[in-house]
Amino acid sequence: MYFPAAGIEVNPLVPPLVALVISFVTSMGGVSGAFLLLPFQMSVLGYVNPSVSSTNQLYNIVAIPSGVWRFVREGRMVWPLTWVVVLGTLPGVLIGAVVRVTWLPDPGSFKAFAAFVLLYVGGRMAWDLWKRKAPAKPAPTAQDPKAKADCQGPKGAGLVHVTAFTLSRLAYEFQGESYCVKTTGIFGLSFLVGIVGGIYGIGGGAIIAPFFVAFYGLPVHTVAGAALMGTFVTSVAGVAFYQAIAPFYPNLSVAPDYTLGVLFGLGGMCGMYLGARCQKHVPAKLIKGMLAVLIVLLALRYLKEALF
Template sequence: MIMTWQTGLAGFLAGLLISIVTSPAGVSGAVFLLPVQLSVLHVPNPAVTPTNLLFNVVSGPGALARYRRNGQLTGPLARLMIAGSVPGVVLGAVVRVFAIPGPRTFRLVAAAVLLPLGLWLCARALRPAAVDRPALSRRTILGLSLATGTVGGVYGIGGGSILGPILAGRGTPMTRIAPAALASTFVTSIAGAATYGVLALTTDGDVAPHWPLGLLCGAGGLVGGYLGARLQPRLPEKSLRLLLGALATALAVLYLVQGLTP
């Protein structure tokens, strides 16, 4: 892939704008950056996944710095999510390279994961009388982190962006979910990007990340993530849950259409 200055600028702006919208809900901008990379920036498969993970590594500190300044990175939730997601994302990287290299299957798998999560969270956010279920146990969070980390390694978004909607639907406040999910995404993306780097040394094809584009997208996400995290305390809980569900649903529909189109 040959990158022009127009492609680099488009990547920077995409990372900036997407991260402003997604970081208040605890979702990495990589969730929506991936279709931009596939359809607009034309990053080849499966290199698009490690490029997305590289974006997370560069962009993550922006939002995390703001959340730390707000005192929102305390508590065990982030540590539990990281402990389960790191081995999961390594496994997901192996699955992505050897079992799901093509873009069509990849999009259908992503849609199957995100669509039910998004619809469930939107339904709960739109029902004012709905009572949140009891919070999940530490063991359950650890197990879910492993599962969602594996999916996140395949998808290129870490694991926090998938586990976030589950925790929100169970009643965990968004002020706890957002910083923990982004911290998990940041750490697991480092592990995932490193795994893809090792696989690139032993596997043929476009496995390594596209470094210039990933860095430029990440630079935009670094600024956008900080701005989005700054907005988060000013947004109502119900709106954040609805935003998180709507983002997951919209992305799932997009991938479903793309995956089913010849």
């Protein structure tokens, strides 16, 4: 089957099957899998037009809702965290889209950028695994009784119970533990991540989820839903923006390949639902270890292709 916007020909069964496998594994950590689909499209399918970024975001739009619904159903969505991520990431994604088509339309330059993004993601996962060899540190809550009481509150019916949400801090309980983060810090991080995610076409979830776990000490079982939901909303804006600016770049393929994106998304939809459902039963360390190795190898390959 020929995909005109992508300029490639591929069996229509390949995209959904590949997306299903990738999203099943990555969704357990709150990542849509788009950061691995993009290398597959570029290196295996030969899809190197700027529209590969918007096609990747279209995949997110179709695939993510099933995973988010599963997290919501199980009571593991931290909604205040989700909306802070969305508000911070959204303007960054739009800036990133402009950067992509204006300064990184060349495949070589984009591969160099992609290599550094992948190196970061793989490095963060490897660092998080190395740190967790030591005894787990307490959550980033204050140790004095007054601050501890400030973070705690009555438990709700779900697994996650928000105890405080202001412009300065967000606090919630999960499985008997209390967690506190600075709202402004989450917002600023989300904005920077949005720019990188908008350029790369991943929405930012693959970058921000490791930050939440490694730097803020938040449990991956609560971060996953927020990261996926944030990625979904920003991907909607990203696809709309790429489509809107496409007429201003008549010599470039900027708008997404809708057929290819939907095929990827349908496979991702099934994979994310299964991944969200199986997350509690699969060791996170094993998944992160395999992903870290794969990501670093892909990054080194891209860096070699870009430089040599």
